[in-house]
Amino acid sequence: MTQRQRRVRDRTERARRIITAARELAEAEGWDAVTTRRLAALIEYSQPVLYSHFPDGKDAIMAAAALEGFAELAATLVAARPGGLGGVAAAYVAFAEAKPSLYDAMFTHASELRFAEDDTPEVMKACFAELLAVVEPTAREQEAGALTEVFWSTLHGLVTLDRGRRLSPQHRDERLALVVERFGAEGRPKA
Template identity: 85%
Template structure:
C-alpha cells in the first residue's frame, strides 16, 4: 500500500468514526446533544479535524449519517420485499422505531438532502425504489410514483403521530393493516 493510499484509508476511517460516534450519541441523547466539541472529545480528535472532514460541521455530519441510514433502509426494505406491501410497510415502521434519531436525520430534521431532484443521491433513490417496487404492482392505472409518495407519507405520518403519543397504542397494528389494505387495492 502506498503512502497516499494509506492516507486516504486513514481519512476515510476517521470520517466513518466521526459519523458512527454522532449516530451513537444521537440515538442515546438526541441530535441536540451532538456538537462538534462533544464529538471531538468522544473520539479524541480536535474540532479542526472534524471540520476538515465535514466543513459544514454538525449539519454535514448529520447528512452523512442520513445517507448511511438511507442505505440501511433500502437494504431493510429490499429484504422485506418478498412479503409484499405489508412486509415493506412493517419493515419501514420497525426501522423508524429501532433507529429514531437516524430516522429524524433522514426525514424530520432540516437537511440539504432532497428527494426527486436531479442531484438526489443514489442511495436515497434506492430507498424510494424499494417502496415503489411494492406499490407499483397495485397501482393499476394510477401514477405509481405519486401513489408511492402518498404511501410513504402515510407511513411517515403514522410514525410521527405514534412517536408523539398522539394515537392510541392499542390500535397501532390495526392502523398499519388498514393502510396496507387501502393501498393494496388496485386502482384500475
C-alpha cells in the first residue's frame, strides 16, 4: 500500500468513526446532544480534525448519517418487497421506530439533501424507487410517482403522529392495515 493510499484509507476511517459516533450519540441523547466538541471528545480527535472532514460541522455530519440511513432503509425495503405493499409499509414503520434519530436526520431535520432534484444522491433515489416498486402496480390510471409520494407521505405522517403520541395506541396496527388496504385497492379492478 502506498503512502497516499494509506492516507486515503485513514481519512475514510476517521470520517466513518465521526459518523458512527454521531449516530450513536444521537440515538442515545438526540441530535441536540451532538456537537463537534462532544464528538471530538468521544473519538479523541480535535475539533479541527472533525471540520477537516465535515467543513459545515454538525449539519454535514448529520447529512452523512442521513445518507447512510437512506442506504439502510433502501436495503430494508428491498428485503420487505416480497411482502408487497403491506410488507414494505410495515418495514418502513419498523425502521423509523428502531432508529428514531436516524429517521429524524433523514426526514425531519433541515438538510441540504433534496429529493426529486437533478442532484439528488443516488441512494435517496434508490430508497424512493423501492417504494415506487410496490405502489406502481396499484396505480392503474394514476401517475405512479405522485401516488408513491402520497403513500410515503402517509407512512411518514403515521410515524410522526405516532411518535408524538397524537394517535391512539390501540389503533396502530389497524391504521397501517387501512393505509395498505386503501392503496392496494387502487390496483384491484372495480366491481
